[in-house]
Structure formats: C-alpha cells, structure tokens
Amino acid sequence: MDLGIKNKKALIMASSKGLGKSVALELAKEGAVVMICGRTEADLIETANEISQINNAKVHYVVGDVASGSDRHKILTQAKSKMGTVDILVTNSGGPPFGNFExxxxxxxxxxxxxxxxxxxxxxxxxxxxxxKNKWGRIISITSQAVKQPVEGLILSNSIRASVVGLVKTLSNELGAYNITVNNVMPGYTQTKRLENLIAKNPNLLKIAEEIPLGRIGKPEEFAAAVVFLASERASYITGVSLPIDGGWIKGI
Ligand SMILES: NC(=O)c1ccc[n+]([C@@H]2O[C@H](COP(=O)([O-])OP(=O)(O)OC[C@H]3O[C@@H](n4cnc5c(N)ncnc54)[C@H](OP(=O)(O)O)[C@@H]3O)[C@@H](O)[C@H]2O)c1
Structure with a gap:
C-alpha cells in the first residue's frame, strides 16, 4: 500500500531514541522528510545518520527540551527554516518521575x-x-496505555496524560474542517531504553509479559507502524481516536 506521504514534512518530538526514533525511521522509509529532536546532540547525530542511510532519506535534527517554551520556539523556527512547513506533527516527550500521590x-x-x-x-x-493554510495536516500525540488503565506508581503520568486525550478529541472536532486529523496513540510495554531502566529499578516488571494477551513486550517498530499509518494520506477519515498499541494489555472494552 502506498501511504501517500512521500515528501511530506514530519516533525517528531523526543525522537533521538526509543518510540520517537522508531516513528522517525518508519516515516523516512515512506519517503517523508523528517526532523528529529531531543536534548542530547550526540544521540541526535547518531540517529540522523542512521535515518539518512534509508534510501537517501532527508533528515534534520534540532537540539531542544520540549518542556521549555524557548526551546519549542527554537524547534519550530528550525522546522520552518529547514523544511518550509510541518505536515505531520508527532508529539512525544520523556516520561515523568515515578511515585505515588504522597x-x-x-x-x-x-x-x-x-x-x-x-x-x-x-x-x-x-x-x-x-x-x-495547506488544508492538510496530521497531528498524533504519543501518550500511554496508562490513560485508559492507570499504572501503579505512575500517578503523574496517569493523571496528566489523560488531559492530552481530552485535548486531542476536542481538537479533532475543531480542526476537521481544515482536513487536519488529530489522533492519540497509547503505547503499551515496548522494548526501549526507558523500559529497560524501569525493569532495572523494579525486576518484578519482568513478569509484565504474563499480563499481555500477546504474551510479549512490543517492538518499537510495531508501535511506529501504527503511528505512520495514522500520519498517512490513507488514514484520511480517522480522527479523534485513541489507539492502544499494547498487545491487548488494556482490559476494558
Ligand atoms: N516504552 C514504553 O514501554 C512506554 C510505554 C508507555 C508510554 N511510554 C512513554 O512514551 C514516551 C517515550 O518513551 P521511550 O520508551 O521511547 O523512552 P526513551 O527510550 O527513554 O526515549 C526518550 C526519547 O525522548 C527524548 N527526550 C526525553 N525527554 C525529552 C525532553 N524533555 N525534550 C526533548 N526530548 C526528550 C530522549 O532524548 P534526550 O534524553 O537526549 O532528550 C529520547 O530521544 C515516554 O513519555 C514514555 O513514558 C513508553
């Protein structure tokens, strides 16, 4: 299937590693021009080199902290100057600290x-x-399975990410008239550095796979495949959804 996003310009937040990197790689495979961002330049250079090996993909990087207003301004300015416009925005960041309410x-x-x-x-x-202005846009937020089923010890994530879902759903109503789709993706346990760190701190998490109907942790490229589809021309009639990519972990219907 041709996803119809060759030469579309994609800005992927927090993407030198992990889920964001995987999304950038898969978008580049579809011929999109990508801009990656993160706080560590050495990692960005390494990832940009890796992406550029894919069919001479066009890739840019910008150093910035997505939690900082001035850095966001810098990221947006660089995106405009290097790519001209942003057709596809994938929002992402690191996770907040663990802990319970008290x-x-x-x-x-x-x-x-x-x-x-x-x-x-x-x-x-x-x-x-x-x-x-272009009457075309794809906005995809990366949140977490925790917005549908709270994860123990992650009260900050469980609470604040849920508000992103409200934002996405509301925006899908407001922006449909401009042919802009707005969707949310909810990764389940996926094999990235963050998950490795989590397991190192709490070895009990090694048992996670037993709770997942598909019986294993997800691969970043499996997550990215769904995001890239939502970012594509082919997903033109999908907006306002929250899609779990969790191997069936969320138990609700
Ligand atoms: N992997 C999972 O199983 C899973 C499940 C559910 C939800 N999530 C959530 O998905 C997000 C990505 O997770 P991941 O597993 O891909 O993590 P990861 O492997 O640790 O990668 C995080 C990426 O984000 C960048 N980053 C972190 N904080 C940033 C900031 N403030 N500004 C700009 N870039 C930043 C990191 O680079 P720098 O550190 O150099 O900035 C790195 O490139 C997290 O919010 C995580 O909580 C992950």
Whole structure:
C-alpha cells in the first residue's frame, strides 16, 4: 500500500531514541522528510545518520527540551527554516518521575504538566497556521496505555496524560474542517531504553509479559507502524481516536 506521504514534512518530538526514533525511521522509509529532536546532540547525530542511510532519506535534527517554551520556539523556527512547513506533527516527550500521590510535591506536578501537556499545546499552536493554510495536516500525540488503565506508581503520568486525550478529541472536532486529523496513540510495554531502566529499578516488571494477551513486550517498530499509518494520506477519515498499541494489555472494552 502506498501511504501517500512521500515528501511530506514530519516533525517528531523526543525522537533521538526509543518510540520517537522508531516513528522517525518508519516515516523516512515512506519517503517523508523528517526532523528529529531531543536534548542530547550526540544521540541526535547518531540517529540522523542512521535515518539518512534509508534510501537517501532527508533528515534534520534540532537540539531542544520540549518542556521549555524557548526551546519549542527554537524547534519550530528550525522546522520552518529547514523544511518550509510541518505536515505531520508527532508529539512525544520523556516520561515523568515515578511515585505515588504522597511522594510528589506541587513542583513535581507543575513539571509534569509542562512536560506532558504544555509541550503538546505549544507544538500544536506552532504548526497549526501552516496546516490550516495547506488544508492538510496530521497531528498524533504519543501518550500511554496508562490513560485508559492507570499504572501503579505512575500517578503523574496517569493523571496528566489523560488531559492530552481530552485535548486531542476536542481538537479533532475543531480542526476537521481544515482536513487536519488529530489522533492519540497509547503505547503499551515496548522494548526501549526507558523500559529497560524501569525493569532495572523494579525486576518484578519482568513478569509484565504474563499480563499481555500477546504474551510479549512490543517492538518499537510495531508501535511506529501504527503511528505512520495514522500520519498517512490513507488514514484520511480517522480522527479523534485513541489507539492502544499494547498487545491487548488494556482490559476494558
Ligand atoms: N516504552 C514504553 O514501554 C512506554 C510505554 C508507555 C508510554 N511510554 C512513554 O512514551 C514516551 C517515550 O518513551 P521511550 O520508551 O521511547 O523512552 P526513551 O527510550 O527513554 O526515549 C526518550 C526519547 O525522548 C527524548 N527526550 C526525553 N525527554 C525529552 C525532553 N524533555 N525534550 C526533548 N526530548 C526528550 C530522549 O532524548 P534526550 O534524553 O537526549 O532528550 C529520547 O530521544 C515516554 O513519555 C514514555 O513514558 C513508553
């Protein structure tokens, strides 16, 4: 199937590693021009080199912290100057700290808000004028399975990411008239550095696979395949959805 996104311009947040990197790789395989971002330049250079090996893919990188307003401004300015426009925006960030309610103070909540919600709002605001003008856009937020089924010890993520789902659903109503789709993807346990770190801190998590109907942890490329489809021309009539990519982990219907 031709996904119809050759030469579309894609900005993928938090993408030097893990899920974001995998999405950038798969978008590049479909012929999209990609811009990756993260806080560590050495990792960005390595990932940009890796992506550029794919059919001479066009890839740019920008160093920036998505939780910082001035860095977001820099990222958006670079995207405009290097790619001209952003057709596909994939929002993502690192995860907030672990802990239960009594372990977090008000500053932790504010930091989590900046990282998980303000970053998404800020990036969408930045790309929207061009998407509206071009009458074509794909916005995809990466949240977590935790928004449908809270994960123990992740109160900051469980709470604030759920607001991103409200944002996405509301925006899908507001932006449909401009041929802009807005969707949310909810990764389940997926084999990335973050999950490896989690398991190192809590070896009990090795038993996770037993709770997953498909009986295993997901691969980043399996996650990315679904995101790339939502980013494609072929997904032109899908908006406002929250798609789990979790091997069936979420138990609700
Ligand atoms: N993997 C899973 O099983 C899973 C499941 C559910 C939800 N999630 C969520 O999905 C997101 C991505 O997870 P992952 O597993 O891909 O993590 P990862 O392997 O640790 O990769 C995180 C990427 O984001 C970048 N990043 C982190 N914080 C950033 C910031 N403030 N600004 C810009 N870039 C930033 C990192 O680069 P720098 O550190 O250099 O900035 C890196 O490129 C996280 O929010 C995580 O909580 C993951």
């Amino acid at each position: 372990q977090h103070n008000e500053q932790d909540w504010e930091n989590a808000y900046r990282l998980l919600l303000e970053s998404v709002v800020g990036m969408i605001k930045g790309v929207l004028p061009d998407m509206k």
